[in-house]
Structure formats: structure tokens, C-alpha cells
Amino acid sequence: MLICARKLFYYENNKAVRAIRRRFIWSSLYSTGAYSARSTQKHRVLFLGTDLYSLYALRPLLAHLTNSDVARISHLGVCSKFAEPGCEVAKQLKLRGTLDNISLVNYSPQRAPVDWDVGVIASFGSLIPPSFIKSFPYGIICIHPSLLPRWRGAAPLMRTILAGDTVSGTTLFHISPEKFDTGPIISQEKRNVPPQVTSHQLGRMLMELGVEMFLDTLKNLPEAVENAVAQPTEGVTYAKKIRxxxxxxxxxxxxxxxxxxxxxxxxxxxxxxxxxxxxxxxxxxxxxxxxxxxxxxxxxxxxxxxxxxxxxxxxxxxxxxxxxxxxxxxxxxxxxxxxxxxxxxxxxxxxxxxxxxxxxxxxxxxxxxxxxxxxxxxxxx
The missing domain is CATH 3.10.25.10 (Formyl transferase, C-terminal domain)
Incomplete structure (x- = not known):
């Protein structure tokens, strides 16, 4: 029955239907003892990223795979714009050499990936179409290096430093189609902005924090997704692209x-x-x-x-x-x-x-x- 539910999902576009399906699957796991309050269940995760800042998230994800005792990821895929000359993710994977147990997916907005439980995105730079997002049973979770709704947009790290912010942090949120950085918040953690920090240094610090938060979210993924809360309407600022x-x-x-x-x-x-x-x-x-x-x-x-x-x-x-x-x-x-x-x-x-x-x-x-x-x-x- 679980297999049938998985196949039917790709043809369902109604949010309520998807929510019922999630509850059905996980209630079945609970009833059979396959899932506990702090589950050992592992997930198939597809990472989406392109630039240097996304590497600050990808590297600790790859490192996490090497620790089989605590790994929350059964299989990791990397989705990127591999053909683009400036794709830092492609350069990193080429340097890494070994790609054992890692699937590479060339991003196409017209072609949704299949057989992944959840997506995680970091500094991707493109709006993801609804059909792509809906192909994941638990959607796509974004690692964003700011305390949303402050610094929505393309350059949160630069704007944080330019503004002289003394406190920043990382937000995990469920991405929504058609708008950047507006989805419901799954978790958020604050950090002090170190003195004399650069954008790269701050980016690495907050992206690595985001990976820790994401891995913790995987311990109870369905509950985390269901309990996500809407972003506040006050305190919204925009991190416009640097020109x-x-x-x-x-x-x-x-x-x-x-x-x-x-x-x-x-x-x-x-x-x-x-x-x-x-x-x-x-x-x-x-x-x-x-x-x-x-x-x-x-x-x-x-x-x-x-x-x-x-x-x-x-x-x-x-x-x-x-x-x-x-x-x-x-x-x-x-x-x-x-x-x-x-x-x-x-x-x-x-x-x-x-x-x-x-x-x-x-x-x-x-x-x-x-x-x-x-x-x-x-x-x-």
C-alpha cells in the first residue's frame, strides 16, 4: 500500500490530498514500529545548489555521509546547473573525484526529479516551479543565511555586513513557488556576527549551521514540516542583488x-x-x-x-x-x-x-x- 501511495503522489496536486497522504504513510510506520518519536529512519535527499555559498552547505552534507552511525541520509543526490561555466558545485564534485553513492541530476525546470523524499536548497539562484517542488513528498527545504523575514533576496550576507548587523543567523523554511524566501519557517537559530567578518566567512558559518539544523530536522521530518509557521509580516527587509x-x-x-x-x-x-x-x-x-x-x-x-x-x-x-x-x-x-x-x-x-x-x-x-x-x-x- 505504501508503494501505491508513493506512485499516486506524483499525480496529486491538491495540498490537502498531499497532507492526508503524508499522515497515512507515517501513521502506518508508527503502527508497525518502523518509526519512533526520534526516528532512525533515513531519507533520500536531493541537494540543490550552484555557487560558492552552496558549497559551504554541500561539503558538510558529504562529510555527514561518511559517518554511517549517525547518518540521517540513505542516499544523497546533487542537482545543479552543471553545464554553466560558473557552476562551483560542478567544480567541487570534479575535484572530489569519487562520487560513490551520490546521484547527479542536471537541473531542468521542465523535468521534475523522482524517488526523493525531500529536497534541500542552498544559494541556488532560480525560482523553482511548482511541479518540481511537488515531486518531493516533503517539499524542498531552504537553508537561508539570515533571520527571515530580514534580508529576503539574493544578497543576505552582503546586506547583513553592510548594515552593520551584530546578530544574524540561519533560517530553514519550506520554499514556495513564484516568490523568493517567503515560505513557512521550520526552524531558526541566531548567531552573533563576528567582528571583521567577510561575506565568505559569514556564509560558511551560517551555511554549516544550516546543515546541522537540516540534519536535526530529518530526525522527525514529517512533524517538522507539518509544524512550520508562516513568516512574520513585520520586520521584512530585502537583500537586493549587488549591482x-x-x-x-x-x-x-x-x-x-x-x-x-x-x-x-x-x-x-x-x-x-x-x-x-x-x-x-x-x-x-x-x-x-x-x-x-x-x-x-x-x-x-x-x-x-x-x-x-x-x-x-x-x-x-x-x-x-x-x-x-x-x-x-x-x-x-x-x-x-x-x-x-x-x-x-x-x-x-x-x-x-x-x-x-x-x-x-x-x-x-x-x-x-x-x-x-x-x-x-x-x-x-
Whole structure:
């Protein structure tokens, strides 16, 4: 009878019918002693992910499989957009070499997978169609690195750091079709945001936490799914996708915000400024405590303004004036040149005999200039 119920499920679209079916299956397991309040039942799990942040969840899932004594997963599948050049999941599985007991499923919104109990998704980047979600008896559970409904959307980690949030966390929720990050919450755990954390570091911390929460959910999956609660209507904020215009520093910002800006965007998007009508990418900055110890204001005349540059020869740091202090830069990159440290940039462009501008442009007009420069490059090629 259980087998018949499983086959019939794929033809059922009514939510109430699916709920009755779940209760029937699990009540049968309870009555036969096959399932207890803290079950040893294992599940067939299909993981969905694509980018680096999804790897922070996939790796501990793969590690979990190696511990047969506590494993809650009988079989793991990995569903991704394997043909896309930027698919980090494909690169990871290729490096891993052995794929014993792991099924690979190439994602197609028109083709729903079969024979999986539950899906778990982390940083997938695409809306999942209803037919795909309904193919899982227990739906798809999302690991989201924020305390929903705060920071719904594509860039929760970056927005968390940019906003200066001191507390974040991970939410497990049942995904809903047609809207991102709005489904009912299964569980949620808070964590303090570590000082000086970057997006990658925070992402790894919260995704690994999410995997622990998911594995705990598998101990009593039907009850966890049934008891999921709707997200609050208050406190909703949106983590909009980071766009090119947001990657340029405005040196009129305070030093604390520029520090958060670099930690939030630097690893994935890069942080940029304009110098002498050229785009400069900032590849490294120093922590605010080091800037404070340097006491740059005591070494520079009062004529400095946001964007002004001062190279500290003993520390090999290029300091940039901002609204309320200085920011220290250690590494830079310019188009058609090798990456440079601060000393290389000073010797090549800023030393007294170079007669070059001693400031970075301070305002948001940098984007307009950069687009014109890029257009010029294309027209000359």
C-alpha cells in the first residue's frame, strides 16, 4: 500500500490530498514500529545548489555521509546547473573525484526529479516551479543565511555586513513557488556576527549551521514540516542583488562603513574607485585598529580632503582620506597591469617625480566615468 501511495503522489496536486497522504504513510510506520518519536529512519535527499555559498552547505552534507552511525541520509543526490561555466558545485564534485553513492541530476525546470523524499536548497539562484517542488513528498527545504523575514533576496550576507548587523543567523523554511524566501519557517537559530567578518566567512558559518539544523530536522521530518509557521509580516527587509554601481567607494563615507563595504563586497564583486580617469580595483585593506595606530592625521597637512592619498613608507600602506578619518590600502589592480601592492602603486604612479594626481575621486560619478572608459576600450578594439 505504501508503494501505491508513493506512485499516486506524483499525480496529486491538491495540498490537502498531499497532507492526508503524508499522515497515512507515517501513521502506518508508527503502527508497525518502523518509526519512533526520534526516528532512525533515513531519507533520500536531493541537494540543490550552484555557487560558492552552496558549497559551504554541500561539503558538510558529504562529510555527514561518511559517518554511517549517525547518518540521517540513505542516499544523497546533487542537482545543479552543471553545464554553466560558473557552476562551483560542478567544480567541487570534479575535484572530489569519487562520487560513490551520490546521484547527479542536471537541473531542468521542465523535468521534475523522482524517488526523493525531500529536497534541500542552498544559494541556488532560480525560482523553482511548482511541479518540481511537488515531486518531493516533503517539499524542498531552504537553508537561508539570515533571520527571515530580514534580508529576503539574493544578497543576505552582503546586506547583513553592510548594515552593520551584530546578530544574524540561519533560517530553514519550506520554499514556495513564484516568490523568493517567503515560505513557512521550520526552524531558526541566531548567531552573533563576528567582528571583521567577510561575506565568505559569514556564509560558511551560517551555511554549516544550516546543515546541522537540516540534519536535526530529518530526525522527525514529517512533524517538522507539518509544524512550520508562516513568516512574520513585520520586520521584512530585502537583500537586493549587488549591482555594478554599488561596487564604487565614495570617500565621503565614514571609515567604518568603508571597512564594512570592503568586507561585504570585496571577495565576490571587488571594490573600485577612480584615479586619473582610470578604474582602480582595491584588493586589500587593513583593519581599522591598524589605521588608528598609524596616526595619519599627525603626519599629513590640514589640506587633505576625501580621496586624498598618503603613502606611509615604513608601513607600506597607502592611506586614503575619508569623511572622518583614513582607510589603509595594501593591494590594488589596474586594467592591463599586474596586481600591485601599495608600494608598487606609489613608486609607479605617485612618487614626486611622476607628477600624477594624489587623490582618488570621491563621489558616485565614478560609475558614469567608468562606463565611458569601458565604452572607449571596446570602440578602440
Amino acid at each position: 555594478q554601481a554599488e561596487t564604487f567607494v565614495d570617500w565621503n563615507w565614514p571609515a567604518d562603513y568603508i571597512d564594512r563595504f570592503f568586507r561585504a563586497l570585496g571577495e565576490d564583486f571587488g571594490v573600485r574607485t577612480m584615479w586619473d580617469d582610470q578604474i582602480v580595483k582595491i584588493n586589500g585593506i587593513v583593519e581599522p585598529a591598524i589605521v588608528h595606530k598609524a596616526r595619519i592625521d599627525e603626519l599629513v597637512s590640514d589640506g587633505s580632503f576625501p580621496g586624498s592619498l598618503f603613502f606611509h613608507k615604513k608601513r607600506d600602506i597607502l592611506f586614503v582620506k575619508c569623511r572622518d578619518g583614513w582607510v589603509g590600502i595594501t593591494a590594488l589592480y589596474m586594467p592591463n597591469r599586474k596586481p600591485m601592492n601599495a608600494k608598487d602603486f606609489y613608486n609607479g604612479f605617485l612618487s614626486p617625480n611622476k607628477n600624477k594626481r594624489l587623490y582618488f575621486e570621491a563621489n558616485a560619478n565614478c560609475l558614469a566615468k567608468s562606463l565611458k572608459i569601458r565604452a572607449g576600450y571596446k570602440s578602440s578594439n
